Amino acid sequence: xxxxxxxxxxxxxxxxxxxxxxxxxxxxxxxxxxxxxxxxxxxxxxxxxxxxxxxxxxxxxxxxxxxxxxxxxxxxxxxxxxxxxxxxxxxxxxxxxxxxxxxxxxxxxxxxxxxxxxxxxxxxxxxxxxxxxxxxxxxxxxxxxxxxxxxxxxxxxxxxxxxxxxxxxxxxxxxxxxxxxxxxxxxxxxxxxxxxxxxxxxxxxxxxxxxxxxxxxxxxxxxxxxxxxxxxxxxxxxxxxxxxxxxxxxxxxxxxxxxxxxxxxxxxxxxxxxxxxxxxxxxxxxxxxxxxxxxxxxxxxxxxxxxxxxxxxxxxxxxxxxxxxxxxxxxxxxxxxxxxxxxxxxxxxxxxxxxxxxxxxxxxxxxxxxxxxxxxxxxxxxxxxxxxxxxxxxxxxxxxxxxxxxxxxxxxxxxxxxxxxxxxxxxxxxxxxxxxxxxxxxxxxxxxxxxxxxxxxxxxxxxxxxxxxxxxxxxxxxxxxxxxxxxxxxxxxxxxxxxxxxxxxxxxxxxxxxxxxxxxxxxxxxxxxxxxxxxxxxxxxxxxxxxxxxxxxxxxxxxxxxxxxxxxxxxxxxxxxxxxxxxxxxxxxxxxxxxxxxxxxxxxxxxxxxxxxxxxxxxxxxxxxxxxxxxxxxxxxxxxxxxxxxxxxxxxxxxxxxxxxxxxxxxxxxxxxxxxxxxxxxxxxxxxxxxxxxxxxxxxxxxxxxxxxxxxxxxxxxxxxxxxxxxxxxxxxxxxxxxxxxxxxxxxxxxxxxxxxxxxxxxxxxxxxxxxxxxxxxxxxxxxxxxxxxxxxxxxxxxxxxxxxxxxxxxxxxxxxxxxx
Numbered sequence: 001x002x003x004x005x006x007x008x009x010x011x012x013x014x015x016x017x018x019x020x021x022x023x024x025x026x027x028x029x030x031x032x033x034x035x036x037x038x039x040x041x042x043x044x045x046x047x048x049x050x051x052x053x054x055x056x057x058x059x060x061x062x063x064x065x066x067x068x069x070x071x072x073x074x075x076x077x078x079x080x081x082x083x084x085x086x087x088x089x090x091x092x093x094x095x096x097x098x099x100x101x102x103x104x105x106x107x108x109x110x111x112x113x114x115x116x117x118x119x120x121x122x123x124x125x126x127x128x129x130x131x132x133x134x135x136x137x138x139x140x141x142x143x144x145x146x147x148x149x150x151x152x153x154x155x156x157x158x159x160x161x162x163x164x165x166x167x168x169x170x171x172x173x174x175x176x177x178x179x180x181x182x183x184x185x186x187x188x189x190x191x192x193x194x195x196x197x198x199x200x201x202x203x204x205x206x207x208x209x210x211x212x213x214x215x216x217x218x219x220x221x222x223x224x225x226x227x228x229x230x231x232x233x234x235x236x237x238x239x240x241x242x243x244x245x246x247x248x249x250x251x252x253x254x255x256x257x258x259x260x261x262x263x264x265x266x267x268x269x270x271x272x273x274x275x276x277x278x279x280x281x282x283x284x285x286x287x288x289x290x291x292x293x294x295x296x297x298x299x300x301x302x303x304x305x306x307x308x309x310x311x312x313x314x315x316x317x318x319x320x321x322x323x324x325x326x327x328x329x330x331x332x333x334x335x336x337x338x339x340x341x342x343x344x345x346x347x348x349x350x351x352x353x354x355x356x357x358x359x360x361x362x363x364x365x366x367x368x369x370x371x372x373x374x375x376x377x378x379x380x381x382x383x384x385x386x387x388x389x390x391x392x393x394x395x396x397x398x399x400x401x402x403x404x405x406x407x408x409x410x411x412x413x414x415x416x417x418x419x420x421x422x423x424x425x426x427x428x429x430x431x432x433x434x435x436x437x438x439x440x441x442x443x444x445x446x447x448x449x450x451x452x453x454x455x456x457x458x459x460x461x462x463x464x465x466x467x468x469x470x471x472x473x474x475x476x477x478x479x480x481x482x483x484x485x486x487x488x489x490x491x492x493x494x495x496x497x498x499x500x501x502x503x504x505x506x507x508x509x510x511x512x513x514x515x516x517x518x519x520x521x522x523x524x525x526x527x528x529x530x531x532x533x534x535x536x537x538x539x540x541x542x543x544x545x546x547x548x549x550x551x552x553x554x555x556x557x558x559x560x561x562x563x564x565x566x567x568x569x570x571x572x573x574x575x576x577x578x579x580x581x582x583x584x585x586x587x588x589x590x591x592x593x594x595x596x597x598x599x600x601x602x603x604x605x606x607x608x609x610x611x612x613x614x615x616x617x618x619x620x621x622x623x624x625x626x627x628x629x630x631x632x633x634x635x636x637x638x639x640x641x642x643x644x645x646x647x648x649x650x651x652x653x654x655x656x657x658x659x660x661x662x663x664x665x666x667x668x669x670x671x672x673x674x675x676x677x678x679x680x681x682x683x684x685x686x687x688x689x690x691x692x693x694x695x696x697x698x699x700x701x702x703x704x705x706x707x708x709x710x711x712x713x714x715x716x717x718x719x720x721x722x723x724x725x726x727x728x729x730x731x732x733x734x735x736x737x738x739x740x741x742x743x744x745x746x747x748x749x750x751x752x753x754x755x756x757x758x759x760x761x762x763x764x765x766x767x768x769x770x771x772x773x774x775x776x777x778x779x780x781x782x783x784x785x786x787x788x789x790x791x792x793x794x795x796x797x798x799x800x801x802x803x804x805x806x807x808x809x810x811x812x813x814x815x816x817x818x819x820x821x
Contacts, residue, residue: 075118081436
């Protein structure tokens with residue numbers, strides 16, 4: 001059988017489509033597997049990262065389909081977003097036209113890889129039907145106070161003309177265009193993800209064995225739970241006179257109540273209301289005001305890496321326990337989004353506070369001594385454990401015990417309370433862009449903010465717009481935003497902000513789980529969701545560890561509480577695949593190192609591309625593109641096809657009756673290698689993900705088959721290897737199965753035969769004084785005396801005439817003879 005990839009692949013891709021080979025069954029009594037790769041943005045062409053992602057997912061889907069599971073393996077398109085608007089400006093195309101033309105092209109590219117996606121469950125998140133149900137969820141969230149509108153300082157990207165969530169600011173720049181982000185006050189919509197902070201944190205424990213530890217740690221750190229003390233700083237009388245009466249005090253939160261007697265100053269965030277009052281009323285010198293305004297323009301994330309800067313506010317507060325006067329500063333290291341934007345500063349025991357104090361010559365008061373005692377001249381903060389000093393009645397108590405004792409003292413005297421804080425902030429979902437899902441609210445002069453009636457959904461985008469890149473075209477549309485109030489019927493204005501595209505990717509997996517026949521009637525069908533969820537295997541890049549995965553987890557929990565699903569976690573198992581590199585760098589047009597998947601498929605065929613992607617590196621590691629390795633993958637496939645001619649039909653009909661005990665050494669070794677590959681296959685798909693070692697094991701098995709001459713062993717081995725390789729190189733595997741194994745199909749779950757692992761003999765190394773000299777073969781049940789006897793015969797020339805002073809037998813491994821001289 002000559003190997004012509006184009007013919008074989010076209011044949012089977014046509015067969016699979018015509019026979020609905022990959023559609024899930026409606027029989028919910030069957031055991032299921034939901035396999036999902038993160039869906040792509042329709043940028044125009046697939047890249048090698050897509051190929052790796054989808055070949056991995058497809059291998060899982062095909063494996064479990066072969067094992068008689070009911071498999072859901074869908075694909076769709078994350079199709080809203082700013083790149084479509086940028087393309088509209090550049091190419092003078094409508095974003096919708098550009099998006100859906102790209103989808104058509106990329107769909108054909110993915111089909112050419114032979115991916116076993118469901119054809120009936122495909123959708124784009126920009127489809128109006130998808131928007132309809134998403135808008136219903138948003139309204140439900142608003143009604144349940146999980147979504148709200150407020151004005152606040154936001155991350156603003158001027159080139160993109162949109163707000164960014166904190167998670168979308170990377171090193172002070174927009175995650176999309178890499179432009180520095182500005183701070184801007186404006187109204188927007190927020191999802192109350194913080195209400196689920198503790199649940200999101202607690203439920204990470206249930207994912208510990210099935211998610212990468214790196215991802216779990218990243219999420220845990222982002223949620224950022226901390227326990228501590230919240231108390232109030234009262235301003236001195238003199239300071240109150242400078243401010244409005246509403247600013248008589250402010251609250252602070254600390255995780256180190258044991259250091260409270262070491263406070264030497266208090267610091268406020270640049271956005272703190274007291275600071276803003278001083279700025280607005282010009283109650284400080286111009287130099288100080290300008291310095292504060294400069295701080296306010298820098299994003300919180302950027303401030304974290306900047307040198308410590310501050311300005312004295314010429315205010316004082318009273319220490320809550322000692323009554324001591326404490327100076328108040330504004331400092332760039334204090335975040336308004338955490339702990340109320342105010343801190344007590346203890347330079348002796350916090351490095352950040354220490355650096356600031358040294359910069360501005362503020363007092364440093366040590367209140368904890370470690371094993372070395374008092375530090376006469378501190379060069380850095382002491383952050384270790386020890387005994388309290390200079391702490392009134394708490395002096396001489398271990399600081400670890402003092403934390404609870406001081407919190408208790410505050411609570412008993414109504415000075416403060418124990419508090420739990422999170423770094424996680426509510427998720428800003430407003431975007432001032434056109435190509436997104438419209439936020440389904442109306443602004444009425446009489447009724448205020450009013451949700452649209454669900455019967456009027458979807459609120460679809462108008463198509464008669466011109467995308468210029470300057471502002472939101474929904475704002476300037478002559479008719480679209482003018483509507484009637486759903487409450488009173490008077491003239492009103494429709495909300496022109498659209499939703500962050502991460503909203504769409506936060507529930508798409510639940511949409512897939514609903515039978516397409518029900519898509520017109522409901523966004524998520526509860527019984528369908530109950531059967532298919534949770535996703536059994538999710539595959540995607542590590543770059544989504546915080547943004548997408550955290551939002552998807554939140555949305556699943558929120559939709560559970562809203563009654564749409566019984567699922568509380570979306571993804572049981574997570575595989576984060578590494579990037580595909582060329583010449584040591586991520587593939588990109590700017591670096592000139594892009595490899596076009598279409599050209600690889602054209603030259604070598606889809607099976608070669610798939611085999612290389614799974615063989616070149618473990619899936620969680622980076623994969624370095626290697627042209628010669630691609631050629632090597634092609635040669636193996638061609639060889640696998642050619643060797644199929646060695647299989648006789650007579651042997652195919654009889655190999656199930658092999659008498660293993662009658663086989664010779666080479667035949668037994670070949671069977672053992674084949675079944676080792678089969679065993680590894682089960683481990684790889686259920687536990688290890690080590691596809692590269694599975695393929696290597698299959699290659700070893702084929703080599704072992706070639707050096708023996710038993711037709712039955714050859715037929716059995718080829719049948720098993722064809723099954724093992726089907727998830728990886730499906731086109732050729734189906735071709736070989738069709739030609740050779742007509743009475744056997746890929747629905748069989750091949751059983752491991754333990755007889756093949758029983759060894760007639762085992763090889764043991766023989767070492768003399770620890771140095772290997774030779775090997776012996778013995779039966780697995782050989783006694784120690786028999787083993788030593790064989791070892792002495794084999795090593796005669798090294799031990800003859802020498803005194804053996806020690807004999808060591810390490811079972812199944814080696815014999816060591818210790819001799820004199």
